[in-house]
Amino acid sequence: MNPLEILDSILIKNGIITAFLVVGIIIWFSYFLSEKLTKGKFHGSAIAIIISLILAYFGGYLTGGEKGLADIEIFSGLAVLGGAMFRDFAIVATAYGVDTSELRRAGKVGVLSLFIGVILSFAVGAIIASLFGYQDPVDITTIGAGTVTFLVGPVTGTALGASSEIMALSIAAGLVKSILVMVATPLMAPYVGLNNPKSAMIFGGLMGTNSGVAAGLAAVDPKLVPYGAMTATFYTGLGCLLAPSVLFLLIRFLH
Amino acid sequence: MVIYGVALLALCFITGLFLGELLGRLIGIEANLGGVGIAMLLLIGLSAYLKKKILLPPITEKGITFWSAIYIPIVVAMAAKQNVFSALDAGGVALVSGFLAVFISFLLIPVLTKVGKK
Known part of the structure; x- marks a missing residue:
């Protein structure tokens, strides 16, 4: 019984939940960098997007797939969370309160x-x-x-x-x-x-x-x-x- | 209840995409024409109407504002699943034309903002 294997299979089985965790960590780290390195001048979400794009590059480099980091199995939930369905649903929600x-x-x-x-x-x-x-x-x-x-x-x-x-x-x-x-x-x-x-x-x-x-x-x-x-x-x-x-x-x- | 807000959002989303798809078919293209935009207009209109009728209590609103707040994390996930490797690996034509198109478009933003002022 290898605890790492168990963890691995849980992360893969619960892909979208894993994606929430991964994105949360990326955003936390990005806001930390934004605060420490640029005193908040360069927006944390801009850094998060750039970090994600860099990770996506390595995902593509390592797997040869088309979905960036999401082609690595434990990160596959990112493809769902970052897919067109959730993206468009959230975009529509942002219209709430528009002038x-x-x-x-x-x-x-x-x-x-x-x-x-x-x-x-x-x-x-x-x-x-x-x-x-x-x-x-x-x-x-x-x-x-x-x-x-x-x-x-x-x-x-x-x-x-x-x-x-x-x-x-x-x-x-x-x-x-x-x-x-x-x-x-x-x-x-x-x-x-x-x-x-x-x-x-x-x-x-x-x-x-x-x-x-x-x-x-x-x-x-x-x-x-x-x-x-x-x-x-x-x-x-x-x-x-x-x-x-x-x-x-x-x-x-x-x- | 929170679910009422989420359901309202879902109703606008589905209706918008349906109308966008229909609009596309009508003029003979294989793409959704403005479905998301139509959904946004529906949400703006419907929520304003419900608010006037006092049918949109804060707890219901939360079902919508949650998704609005989760937007940035979704965009970060979206960035992580882009095909960055093949974009950078694409060679001259794709890199140069993509770069120039973006750059010139940026320069046009202040120009068009002024046009609108007149």
């Missing part, structure tokens, strides 16, 4: 930022793809779509019949974007005026990546989360609408 006049006031510019955000990210992806030597309009469109979000990439690629390497590349572009938004938002926020509901709505519309926006705003000011999430939630849908249709025709026309 509706703020939503109305920034509504129009929020919608505008959505269109600009999707088209801009697509254009950047498409231009970089052609600079790297991709010539086929299907490839260029799929990579551009992946830069919109890692969901729009494969949806567009499937619709246009792109090869699986191009699809993988487009997913990677979306992943880079989403992870970068998580890390860069707390650093950039003071310089771009991301400190009020209106700029949060614009931020959500421009970036669009649900996970990036969710984590980015959590690390700046949790009160801003519902405003950013409100616009970001329409982004992937808009991307799926525009990329395989209008934007693909545009790329083919330009070619």
Whole structure:
């Protein structure tokens, strides 16, 4: 009877509970670092997100899986706790107590930022793809779509019949974007005026990546989360609408 | 009771996702169009209505505010399950386009904030 084996099997069997414990420890340690090293200036949740991303890197490095740290069996509960279901449920809960006049006031510019955000990210992806030597309009469109979000990439690629390497590349572009938004938002926020509901709505519309926006705003000011999430939630849908249709025709026309 | 708050939240969530999915199908895309946003608007509207009718006591509210407070831990768990390794391993096109898209978008935030002021 090995006590470590027993513990191991309990941790694995009760995955989500283990995840609560793990996340609790990460957050406690992060707030400790935030207090000791930065006197609370760099937000504890920003540090927690960065530590988690680093752990996710090692998870991927060690297991070769796609779910970061959650591919290590005793941490598998993180995939459930951090999955889309709980994430979206909690995002909806943050809307409780939202100031509706703020939503109305920034509504129009929020919608505008959505269109600009999707088209801009697509254009950047498409231009970089052609600079790297991709010539086929299907490839260029799929990579551009992946830069919109890692969901729009494969949806567009499937619709246009792109090869699986191009699809993988487009997913990677979306992943880079989403992870970068998580890390860069707390650093950039003071310089771009991301400190009020209106700029949060614009931020959500421009970036669009649900996970990036969710984590980015959590690390700046949790009160801003519902405003950013409100616009970001329409982004992937808009991307799926525009990329395989209008934007693909545009790329083919330009070619 | 706490469960009433959680159930209200669940009702808004399911209804929102359903409407978002329906909206997507209607215009012919394979994605949920704004389901989470619709759910948020439903929660804002319904909770305001119930509050007016004095049907939302503090204990029921707790069922909603708990999930709102557990949001950051969920986001930390979400960060831990990202495919960071393949994002960094992806090669030039993905890294450069992802980086530029984020950077330019950040620069546009102050520009658009000003547009809205006029």
